[in-house]
Amino acid sequence: MRHRILDIAEQAAGLKVRHGALEIRLDQDGPCPALIPFDEIAVIIAAHRQIHCTRSVLSELSRAGGLFIVCDDKHLPVGMMLPLNGHHVIAERIALQASASKPTCKRLWQQIVRAKINAQAQALLEIRNDDFGLKRLLALVRSGDPDNIEARAARTYWPALFDDPRFLRRREKEDQNRLLNYGYAVLRALTARAICAAGLQPCLGIHHHNRYNPFNLADDLMEPFRPRVDLAVVRIVLERGASASLDAQTKQQLIEPLMAGLQWDQEQRQLADVLARIANQLVEVFAGRERRLHWPKW
Numbered sequence: 001m002r003h004r005i006l007d008i009a010e011q012a013a014g015l016k017v018r019h020g021a022l023e024i025r026l027d028q029d030g031p032c033p034a035l036i037p038f039d040e041i042a043v044i045i046a047a048h049r050q051i052h053c054t055r056s057v058l059s060e061l062s063r064a065g066g067l068f069i070v071c072d073d074k075h076l077p078v079g080m081m082l083p084l085n086g087h088h089v090i091a092e093r094i095a096l097q098a099s100a101s102k103p104t105c106k107r108l109w110q111q112i113v114r115a116k117i118n119a120q121a122q123a124l125l126e127i128r129n130d131d132f133g134l135k136r137l138l139a140l141v142r143s144g145d146p147d148n149i150e151a152r153a154a155r156t157y158w159p160a161l162f163d164d165p166r167f168l169r170r171r172e173k174e175d176q177n178r179l180l181n182y183g184y185a186v187l188r189a190l191t192a193r194a195i196c197a198a199g200l201q202p203c204l205g206i207h208h209h210n211r212y213n214p215f216n217l218a219d220d221l222m223e224p225f226r227p228r229v230d231l232a233v234v235r236i237v238l239e240r241g242a243s244a245s246l247d248a249q250t251k252q253q254l255i256e257p258l259m260a261g262l263q264w265d266q267e268q269r270q271l272a273d274v275l276a277r278i279a280n281q282l283v284e285v286f287a288g289r290e291r292r293l294h295w296p297k298w
Contacts, residue, residue, distance in 0.1 A: 003272035004040050005186060005255050009047035009075055010248050017056040038064035042272050043189050047071040065197050067189050075246050076178070077185035082196050093199035096286040097217075100206075106144030108220075108285065108293065109207040113145045114138050115224035115295045117153045122298040123227035124160055127234055132160045161230060162237065175242040176233050182246060183229030183254040184222075190258065191218040191225075191275055198279035221278060224295055225271065228257040262296035269296075 006024070008015075014025045021035035022044075038060045046053070046069065053068075061068055062083040070079040121134035134153055141149045159165045162176065170177055192215055195202045205216025213219070232254050236244050244250055261268035264277070274296050284290040 003042040003270050005043045006041060007045040007047060007251050008051055012048055012050035015053040015057045017060055022057060038066060041066045042193060043067045043069060045069045045071060047075045065193060067193050069189055076181055080189055082192055090199040093283055094201045097200050097204050100286050105206045109145060110141055110143045111293050112220060112223050113150045114141050119224045119227040119298050120153060120157045123231050127231060128160060132156050161234060176237050178246060179233045179236060179254060180229060183232060184226065186255060186258055187222050187225055187229060188215060188218050190272055191222040194275035194279040197276060198283055200279060229254065232257050264296045
């Protein structure tokens with residue numbers, strides 16, 4: 001099944017249900033566009049100021065497990081609607097999640113940090129032909145990452161990635177950080193979608209525990225996949241500079257790596273499918289039937 005990300009930013013649009021599928025009408029006098037089955041939609045991003053959406057669209061999208069994201073005037077996501085139907089044994093799975101032991105969570109975080117640093121190293125090899133020593137840090141990551149090797153890797157990773165010793169990852173900065181923010185927001189949405197579909201609660205994190213963050217677990221599980229967005233941003237910066245507009249072309253370049261295939265068990269699978277598998281593996285770890293998460297090859 002395809003998992004489509006629909007970003008509606010360039011034109012005003014009316015969204016409604018027609019023949020059980022989503023109809024997006026960009027021009028009231030123009031021809032009716034092709035209908036999109038809700039089961040093919042992972043995310044709808046409402047970025048344009050004038051988007052009219054019926055209740056039936058939100059209901060059918062949620063029923064199919066899709067997400068609806070609302071953007072601000074800068075076209076950056078600021079709100080998200082998640083499906084509530086989830087898994088048929090959702091209460092049982094959330095109970096397992098809430099009772100996960102501290103050693104289990106620390107072991108899981110060790111695995112996530114190692115996977116993230118490995119992905120960062122692969123990204124640097126791809127774009128700079130050098131991992132800048134990140135591979136050597138993998139063996140230093142202990143249970144729970146008490147030495148904060150993740151931060152140590154980040155101090156090397158970001159300047160090397162953008163070939164700029166002064167670059168800092170800061171959400172509020174008006175440079176390529178804007179592009180990273182957008183890509184990460186879509187990745188976070190896809191991760192939250194997979195978590196809900198597995199019957200888990202996205203606010204109950206493994207490592208992230210901000211009481212005001214409804215997506216702590218999504219922020220945990222998405223970590224190893226951030227470099228897919230990072231590479232897209234590097235290429236945009238190389239083409240158009242750090243001040244590149246967050247226009248339709250830029251958004252397409254940011255979304256493409258989130259739709260591309262990943263190698264999983266000698267098969268090519270979309271990221272949305274991989275995230276769903278990882279979320280279900282997490283249930284097995286919480287239940288004590290597995291000890292580790294498995295990651296795709298980078």
